[in-house]
Amino acid sequence: MSQHTSFPKEKIKVLLLESISPSAKDAFEKAGYTDVEILTGALNEDELLETLREVRVLGIRSKTQLTEKVLQAADKLMAVGCFCIGTNQVNLESATDQGIAVFNAPFSNTRSVAELVIASAIMLIRKIPEKNEAAHKGVWLKESTDSHEIRGKKLGIIGYGHIGSQVSVLAESLGLEVYYYDIESKLPLGNANAADSLTDIINTCDIITLHVPALPSTVNLFNADVIGKFRKGQYLINMSRGNVVDIDALKNSLDQGIIAGAAIDVFPKEPKIVGDPFVSPLQNVPNVILTPHIGGSTEEAQWNIGLDVSGKLIKYLETGSTLGSHSLPELSLPTVENTNRILHIHENVPGVLSEINRRISDLQVNILGQFLSTNAKVGYVVLDVSTQMGDETLETLKAVPHTINARILY
Numbered sequence: 001m002s003q004h005t006s007f008p009k010e011k012i013k014v015l016l017l018e019s020i021s022p023s024a025k026d027a028f029e030k031a032g033y034t035d036v037e038i039l040t041g042a043l044n045e046d047e048l049l050e051t052l053r054e055v056r057v058l059g060i061r062s063k064t065q066l067t068e069k070v071l072q073a074a075d076k077l078m079a080v081g082c083f084c085i086g087t088n089q090v091n092l093e094s095a096t097d098q099g100i101a102v103f104n105a106p107f108s109n110t111r112s113v114a115e116l117v118i119a120s121a122i123m124l125i126r127k128i129p130e131k132n133e134a135a136h137k138g139v140w141l142k143e144s145t146d147s148h149e150i151r152g153k154k155l156g157i158i159g160y161g162h163i164g165s166q167v168s169v170l171a172e173s174l175g176l177e178v179y180y181y182d183i184e185s186k187l188p189l190g191n192a193n194a195a196d197s198l199t200d201i202i203n204t205c206d207i208i209t210l211h212v213p214a215l216p217s218t219v220n221l222f223n224a225d226v227i228g229k230f231r232k233g234q235y236l237i238n239m240s241r242g243n244v245v246d247i248d249a250l251k252n253s254l255d256q257g258i259i260a261g262a263a264i265d266v267f268p269k270e271p272k273i274v275g276d277p278f279v280s281p282l283q284n285v286p287n288v289i290l291t292p293h294i295g296g297s298t299e300e301a302q303w304n305i306g307l308d309v310s311g312k313l314i315k316y317l318e319t320g321s322t323l324g325s326h327s328l329p330e331l332s333l334p335t336v337e338n339t340n341r342i343l344h345i346h347e348n349v350p351g352v353l354s355e356i357n358r359r360i361s362d363l364q365v366n367i368l369g370q371f372l373s374t375n376a377k378v379g380y381v382v383l384d385v386s387t388q389m390g391d392e393t394l395e396t397l398k399a400v401p402h403t404i405n406a407r408i409l410y
Helices: 022-030 045-051 068-073 092-098 110-125 128-136 162-173 198-204 247-255 299-319 352-363 387-398
Strands: 014-016 036-038 057-060 079-082 101-104 154-158 177-181 207-210 234-238 259-264 288-290 339-347 367-374 378-386 403-408
Touching (some): 014 022, 045 068, 057 299, 068 092, 079 299, 110 128, 110 162, 110 207, 110 288, 154 162, 154 198, 162 177, 247 259, 339 387, 352 378, 387 403
Parallel strands (some): 014 057, 057 079, 154 177, 154 207, 207 234, 259 288
Antiparallel strands (some): 339 378
């Protein structure tokens, strides 16, 4: 396959925000992209409107918000990489409308989060936060009252996806009895037990850990009514999304001595950059571990995320593959030699594919391969055509009604 793209690699500007791992920059440079810039913090909307004028590929983490206004103004932007688990910081509907591919790394920090969950459970059940604070103040709390081994306890996992199931495996290896609840039917790993409802988990388990996605249905999933079902001596861990737990209701339960301890890594409102003030009702509450959204923040996880997302972006730039995209229809594409590959993104309305094929037929272009995928809003056609007709075919397809954008790769 020819390595020449329709746009020289040295002119494809890549911007990586929020201290994305150096592994991402290394991957782009190894692939031949020389205009790669790294910024340590997030940018607000006005800063993004100014900065993204010449950017073709943007990398962000969880703090940068890509609104409809930002995406509509970034008329040169081809792809966005979310170097984290979620994509809720991107207006995906607008990205789809603009034909911008959006990728993320849903699995690369699974182990890091799972390890922190287990570590937090051990710290809570041994009442380490209180003893640690006392020791720092010069008080010697050498006692076993209300301190327990984790072995033999019952762990309830809400959300049995990649992280929840990894927690399940680690927990069982430490001797915990594992129960899980998920709105979708999931096969258990090891000896984990499927529960019929969230209430069953609360009624059964000593420690409950949350691993649910950011959806309208998960907002305040653990509200005052649900938290009110907890019995004295249970523990709660949330390392999923900040709006899943009603923090005030949790504090009320802790103050009443019902929930015995909590570990919270995500919050409804979080500072944008390191060093910004952080305020929470849970501050200075005994046996509460507060961490600054670091569940996946290990060097190993960030390195792997850097490689994962940059790899998807590079593959999209160089082959047109959209496997893993949250905005464009997914296509996993082979590489071929001695062709021009044309990517055509269009509104998903009747007649567009017929018009594409008609115009190609009128040009008497030899099609060596054709791939199509659609979602509710857009269609994605990839054509491999003879090299002699590539540029002319591209210009013809750009003129097809309902075209969002089109480009030639090689």
